[in-house]
Amino acid sequence: MASLQLTGTTFVPGNRAAAALLSRFEGLRPASARVSTPPAPCGVRLPRRAFRGLTVKAATVVAPKYTSVKPLGDRVLVKVKSSEEKTVGGILLPSTAQTKPQNGEVVAVGDGRTIGKNKVEVSVEIGSQVVYSKYAGTEIDFNGSKHLLLKEDDIVGILNTEDVKDLKPLNDRVLIKVAEAEEKTSGGLLLTEAAKEKPSIGTVIAVGPGPLDEEGNRKPPTVSAGSTVLFSKYAGNEFKGGDGSDYITLRASDIMAALSS
Numbered sequence: 001m002a003s004l005q006l007t008g009t010t011f012v013p014g015n016r017a018a019a020a021l022l023s024r025f026e027g028l029r030p031a032s033a034r035v036s037t038p039p040a041p042c043g044v045r046l047p048r049r050a051f052r053g054l055t056v057k058a059a060t061v062v063a064p065k066y067t068s069v070k071p072l073g074d075r076v077l078v079k080v081k082s083s084e085e086k087t088v089g090g091i092l093l094p095s096t097a098q099t100k101p102q103n104g105e106v107v108a109v110g111d112g113r114t115i116g117k118n119k120v121e122v123s124v125e126i127g128s129q130v131v132y133s134k135y136a137g138t139e140i141d142f143n144g145s146k147h148l149l150l151k152e153d154d155i156v157g158i159l160n161t162e163d164v165k166d167l168k169p170l171n172d173r174v175l176i177k178v179a180e181a182e183e184k185t186s187g188g189l190l191l192t193e194a195a196k197e198k199p200s201i202g203t204v205i206a207v208g209p210g211p212l213d214e215e216g217n218r219k220p221p222t223v224s225a226g227s228t229v230l231f232s233k234y235a236g237n238e239f240k241g242g243d244g245s246d247y248i249t250l251r252a253s254d255i256m257a258a259l260s261s
Contacts, residue, residue, distance in 0.1 A: 057141035077108040115216030163242040169208035176202040
């Protein structure tokens with residue numbers, strides 16, 4: 001029996017039914033299709049040429065006749081930075097192992113939104129290098145490049161260098177340097193890497209200007225740089241800094257307590 005899998009949907013056609021079904025997809029071109037044709041009791045296999053040209057694309061393709069994309073409201077258009085194709089040591093990475101990029105360049109912004117009686121403009125400028133939430137936005141292919149159309153609130157911060165410790169958080173976001181995991185138990189036993197508990201304590205490195213209230217005015221941040229805090233274990237976006245340290249960006253509301261010695 002042959003099985004054809006397209007973005008999570010599986011078709012299990014029979015011999016003639018398979019050929020009829022495949023003919024409907026003739027001419028489609030996009031990203032990836034996984035085809036498996038294990039031997040069946042009847043000994044029937046679909047020829048590989050039957051699957052030629054069959055691909056699926058997740059991103060929305062903007063036709064070449066459209067020369068510009070103008071975001072509406074508080075949305076922002078970001079040109080996505082290319083995935084790393086090599087490791088630090090120069091080893092080529094297969095596409096499945098390449099890290100999905102979370103940063104890019106702002107190429108267009110909307111006119112902002114109205115909150116209460118106030119008009120709030122988008123706070124990022126065209127040309128800014130930004131970091132955004134991992135699963136945010138809508139992917140589009142425009143002018144031959146990958147772009148992301150997302151809301152301003154999905155932008156974590158502005159980063160004009162290659163090191164996350166220089167991130168400038170936006171809105172109510174906070175950048176935290178995560179404390180190192182304990183090397184020993186309270187009884188003095190050494191812990192293996194697998195046994196070390198993921199820490200949820202860290203030092204605040206930078207804070208955003210604060211969230212907007214119901215009238216569109218900024219509320220002051222609830223924490224300040226230099227504070228040691230306890231944060232929600234599964235919140236935020238994690239990054240590895242140039243110094244090898246772990247960093248996390250999260251909303252101020254995900255910080256549960258301030259710690260002092």
